[in-house]
Amino acid sequence: MKLFLDTANLAQIKKLNQMGLVDGVTTNPSLVAKEAGDFEEIVRAICKEVRGDVSAEVVGTSYEEMVGEGKRLASLAPNVVVKMPITPEGLKATRTVTLEGIRVNMTLIFSANQGLLAAKAGASFVSPFIGRLDDIGHRGMEVVEDLVKIRDNYGMKVEVLVGSVRHPQHVLEAAKIGADIATMPPEVMERMMQHPLTDSGLKRFLDDWQKAKQSKPAISR
Ligand code: E4P
Numbered sequence: 001m002k003l004f005l006d007t008a009n010l011a012q013i014k015k016l017n018q019m020g021l022v023d024g025v026t027t028n029p030s031l032v033a034k035e036a037g038d039f040e041e042i043v044r045a046i047c048k049e050v051r052g053d054v055s056a057e058v059v060g061t062s063y064e065e066m067v068g069e070g071k072r073l074a075s076l077a078p079n080v081v082v083k084m085p086i087t088p089e090g091l092k093a094t095r096t097v098t099l100e101g102i103r104v105n106m107t108l109i110f111s112a113n114q115g116l117l118a119a120k121a122g123a124s125f126v127s128p129f130i131g132r133l134d135d136i137g138h139r140g141m142e143v144v145e146d147l148v149k150i151r152d153n154y155g156m157k158v159e160v161l162v163g164s165v166r167h168p169q170h171v172l173e174a175a176k177i178g179a180d181i182a183t184m185p186p187e188v189m190e191r192m193m194q195h196p197l198t199d200s201g202l203k204r205f206l207d208d209w210q211k212a213k214q215s216k217p218a219i220s221r
Helices: 010-017 029-033 039-049 063-074 088-099 112-121 130-135 140-154 168-177 186-193 196-215
Strands: 002-006 024-026 054-057 080-085 104-109 125-128 159-162 181-184
Touching (some): 024 181, 063 080, 104 112, 112 125, 130 168, 140 159, 159 168, 181 186
Parallel strands (some): 054 080
């Protein structure tokens, strides 16, 4: 399973990338708006840091705007994936740019049927937003289960990219279902590393080591 970071913050991406944990990055207009600097420069810098796919989203809503922005974003780096929203215009724009070899991550997917249409239009990635579905009392992971099943039933090339991840349990569930990718805020990836028994276990090892060193000065490493 691939793990992506859902952020436009280069420092946080670098920190986790140094541990070899970052297979790719997803951004969206809200995430980019939180960072200082020019959008295209931010995308270029992330693409340089991370070898894997980096999603950058269009903000136009008409077919013409989405196609124009999509081409522009795709020209920034070879690992850019253009994010387009699942609207009728977005589907049409996806069809056009994918025929030209540009990869699309279709975003704001809240039902398996939307995901199916995105895949039919040519999207390489479909992004169901599970946390936002959970927020309104649905079971977001059900959409992921359905999409993975549909993909497998028909041997579709599309990758199921689980978005709007809120906690480590979401990542675990997505992995058990067989989703291709989970994208998460850096804090979620950091929480995945942690366990209180790791902290207390390490403390006990080090305390025992110190005690033994004091009573048996011959121990050295
Ligand atoms: C995915 O690609 C989106 O950027 C993201 O996961 C949205 O998550 P949110 O619901 O936390 O904004």
